[in-house]
Each structure stands twice: as C-alpha cells, then as structure tokens.
Amino acid sequence: MNDRRPPEEFTDVNEAVGAEWESETTPYERIRHVIRRRYSPVSADAVADDARTAPKTARKHLNTLADEGFVETTPGEHGSTLYRRSPESLVVQQAADILAHVSTDELATRIQEMREQLTEYQAEFDVDSPEELAVNQTNQALAESGSQPDEVDPERIREWKTLRRNLAFANAALSIGNAEQFVDGDRRSTDENVPA
Numbered sequence: 001m002n003d004r005r006p007p008e009e010f011t012d013v014n015e016a017v018g019a020e021w022e023s024e025t026t027p028y029e030r031i032r033h034v035i036r037r038r039y040s041p042v043s044a045d046a047v048a049d050d051a052r053t054a055p056k057t058a059r060k061h062l063n064t065l066a067d068e069g070f071v072e073t074t075p076g077e078h079g080s081t082l083y084r085r086s087p088e089s090l091v092v093q094q095a096a097d098i099l100a101h102v103s104t105d106e107l108a109t110r111i112q113e114m115r116e117q118l119t120e121y122q123a124e125f126d127v128d129s130p131e132e133l134a135v136n137q138t139n140q141a142l143a144e145s146g147s148q149p150d151e152v153d154p155e156r157i158r159e160w161k162t163l164r165r166n167l168a169f170a171n172a173a174l175s176i177g178n179a180e181q182f183v184d185g186d187r188r189s190t191d192e193n194v195p196a
Contacts, residue, residue, distance in 0.1 A: 018052060027053040031061040032070070041074050041082030095173035104177040107170060114167040121160045125152070130160050 021030065030051035038047075048058035062083045065071040072086040098107065127133045133152065 022052045027051065027057050028061045028064070031058055032065060035062065035065065035071055035083060035085055038084050041076070041084045043076065043080060043082060047083065091169070091172050092176070094169045095176045098169060098173035099177050102173075104174060104181070107174050107177065111167065111170050111174060114163060114170065117163055118160075118167060121156075121163070129164075130157050133157070 025033075030053060031047055034047050034050045035042075044059040044062055045055045047062060048055040051058060059081075062071055062073075066073050066083070069086055070089045071083050074082045074084070076082040102110070122128055125133050127136060137152070
C-alpha cells in the first residue's frame, strides 16, 4: 500500500513572496525600492506594476521622491512623465556605503594611492584620460591609413576607467564625511551653549 498523500495545490512562489512584501511594506517603500534599481527612464504605470500599487499612487510617490532628489523626471511621449533614479542619489548612496566601511583617515590615504596610480596611467599612455587615448588612436589610424595603431590592452583601459570612477566616489565620500564632521561639530557647539 502507498501511504503518500497527493501534493497540496501548487502555489506560485513569486506571487506568495510578492503578497508578503505587499503586506509588510507601504506603497511608498515599495515604489522607492523599485525605482532604486531603475537607471533608465520608466513610466509610473511600470513602477506601479512592479510595486504592486495603483498608477495614481505610484505617480504621487514618484513625484515626492523627485522633490526629495531621489528621482529624476524626463518628458515621455504624449506629455507623459518618465522616472528614474537620480545620479545624485546614487553618488550619495555609494559614498555612504564607503563611509560605513572605511574611516575618513583611511579614505584619504586610499585616495592618495589612487591619484598616484592615475598619474602612472597618464604617464604610461602619455594622455590625461582613456577617452583622449581613444581619440589619439583614431587620429593615428586616420593619418596612417595603411597601418594599424598600437594595440592597447582593453583590460588596462577598463582598469583605468574603473580607477577614475572609484576615485570620484571616494572623493565624494570623503567630502561628505568631512561635511558630516562639521555638522556634528556645529551641533555639539550649539548643544554646549544651551544652559542645562
């Protein structure tokens, strides 16, 4: 004899997780979560679908997020508005992530090291940027129509571009970290002046 019972009715795991997410969060939180991962413009209707809310609610919260600087708007077709994560909010988030793991003193040291490495790339290729190198190679190829320009390792170019990006984020993090120290210092000095 077989004691096995038939399986219970299959439930869609994605739907179950989505329903749980919807019950545990507000529409604003879901919309912020959805738009946080959008780097190209998208309609409020698309955000509403992903955030499991009504388009009108999505528009309202997206406009609030735009007012806060978290979202950037662009005109769409037929007078519609498209939304995407603002570059400024990405920089601030990246800076906050860096500051959560690295002290400002250590960050200043790392920035100096990255600047030195950047100078090495510039000396190696005798240009200020990877873009300038590409222009020089194109000009060389056009001037010497029969010959190929010196081949540059694409991995070295990627490393150079990554270094510049990381340096920019590190500089932003250091600036924010220093500014926060002044804000905290101003807050303490104001608190110290208040009689107990």
